[in-house]
Amino acid sequence: MAPSLSLSYDEPLFVERGEGQYLFDHEGNKYLDAINNISHVGHCHPRVVEAAYEQNKLLNTNTRYLHESILDYASNLIDKLPDNLTTCFFTNSGSESNDLALRIARLYNNSKESIVMSGAYHGHTNSLIDISPYKFFGSGGSGKKDFVHVVPMPDEFAGEHLDNESIFGDYYITALKDKIDKIKRDGKKLAFFIIEPIMGCGGQVIIPSDFMKEAFVLVKEAGGLFIVDEVQIGFGRIGTHFWGFEMSGVQPDIVTLGKSIGNGHPLSAVITTKHIAETFNNGMEYFNSFGGNPVSCKIGQSVLDIIEEEELQNNAQEAGKYLLNGLNLLQQKNSLIGDVRGRGLFIGVEIIKNNYKLSPDATVADKIVNALRQKRVLISSDGPNHNVLKIKPPMVFNIQDADYLLESLEAVLKKIIR
Ligand SMILES: Cc1ncc(COP(=O)(O)O)c(C=O)c1O
Structure with missing residues (x-):
């Protein structure tokens, strides 16, 4: 292994x-999985397994043959999206989706100029490392292009x-405007903004709605495409909405989906407008050996059905609210927790040095993650300073699970402080 x-x-x-x-280990020990958002509707959900098995017995080919599974699935998927997003490409990973979104946007605007958010990660291919500050500014990275x-x-x-909360929004939106202006001044055109x-x-930072709305206007005025990466948070995870971009009401030009879409099966998608997809159809065939095959589409459809029938978006809302509330109470009692934030079952807990707000503590965050693992609760840590505890469980995570996580975290924090 590499x-x-x-x-x-x-x-x-x-x-x-x-x-x-x-999850169960080789000795049969049971772990509460509070991190694997890919297993969206639950690990090994019998209906997903059944969908894969039944279609595998019949046929698995590629999109060069007519098959109803891809049409049914595409049509059900776009029903979940705003009216302008009508055209699907199916791929096999979040990275593949974002890479394709970049090709589409760059061809559309005949430009490579890309605006990205600091700290962002959009995937592991060359093109995506280039637009992921998390990687190109991180360990082993070779800087910004x-x-x-x-x-x-x-x-x-x-x-x-x-330092001045009242101008918080202005500061960040002005920074975006400056980048757009610079691209123009250099005689270039903005291809896209991805967020x-x-x-x-x-x-686990929630982008303020005002920023999303104002950024959308600025990017559109500059002729750029507004790409929303829903690979981590899509499919009802945030509870209040099915998609993250719905929190601000913007209508993206391109949405990229992955991870939870196939509950662990390598399935992903790029969804865009008919017009943009037509521009991409410039004579070069788009062929994908696995993307959109009948087995993947049946699996994707089963995930959509389960989310709806088991009311998992609502569960994310309820269980998430309960967990956030418990974490907020824990924060009040604990100087190591600087911030608790999130929506639904996508939550972050910022670990700091004893009440000192701007002093991220990656070492303690790592200790907490490992101590929780010993208590059979699985989470991870991330963020630019590696000090944010990440909680993003399968969507079947319930109130009892939240209680167990909270009790375990409280016990771990007590031990670390002592
Ligand atoms: C926001 C985001 N986009 C894209 C990707 C890439 O997805 P994949 O690992 O399926 O290639 C990731 C992976 O973690 C991600 O977090």
Whole structure:
């Protein structure tokens, strides 16, 4: 195995089985999985397994043959999106979706000029490392390319502009405007702006609605495409809405989907307008050996059905609210917790040095993650300073699970403070 692969936890986990929101190790021990958002409707959901099995028995080919599964699925997927987003490309990973979105936007505007959010991660291909400050400014990264323009993340807790809250919004939107103006001054054209409505690797930071709305207007005025990366948070995870961009009401030009869309099966999608998709149809065929195959489409459809029938968006809202509330109470009692934020079942807990707001504590965050693993609760840490505890469980996570997580976290924090 390649040495650049990593394993979670100081004592890595040898898992053999998954069921719902639980994982079981080789000795049969049960773990509460509060991190694997990919297993959206629960590990090994019998209906997803059944959908894969039934279609595998019949046929699995590619999109060069007519098949009803892709049409049914595409049509049900776009029903969940705003009216302008009508055209689907199916792919096999979040990275593949974002890479394709970049090709589409760059061809549309005949430009490579890209605006991205600081701390963002959009995938592991060459093109995406180039637009992921999380990677190109991170360990082993080789810096920013000239065609990439980074705007500061409007992070209300630890962002770069905190001294005057009343001008918080202006500061970040002006930074975006400056980048757009610079591109114009250099005689170039903006290809796209890409954003996650809640930043994942950026530290579970909720992008303020005003920023989303104003950014949308600025990007559109400049002729750029507004790409929303829903790979982490789509499909009802945030509880109040099915998609993250719906929190602000903007209508993106391109939406990229991944992870939870296939509940662990390698499925992903790019959805855009008919007009943009037609521009991409410039004579070069788009062929994808696996994207949109009948087995993937049946699996994707089963995930959509389960979210609806098991009311998982509502569960994310209820269980998420309960967990956030519990974490807020814990914050009041605990000087190591600087901030608790999130929506639905996408939550971040910022760990700091004893009440000192702008002093991120990655070492303690790591200790907490490992101590929780010993208590059989699985989470991780992330963010630009590696000090944000990430909680994003399968959507079947319930109130009892939230209680167990809260009790375990409280016990771990007590021990660390002592
Ligand atoms: C926001 C975001 N976009 C894209 C990706 C890439 O997805 P994948 O790992 O499926 O290639 C990730 C992966 O973590 C992600 O967090």
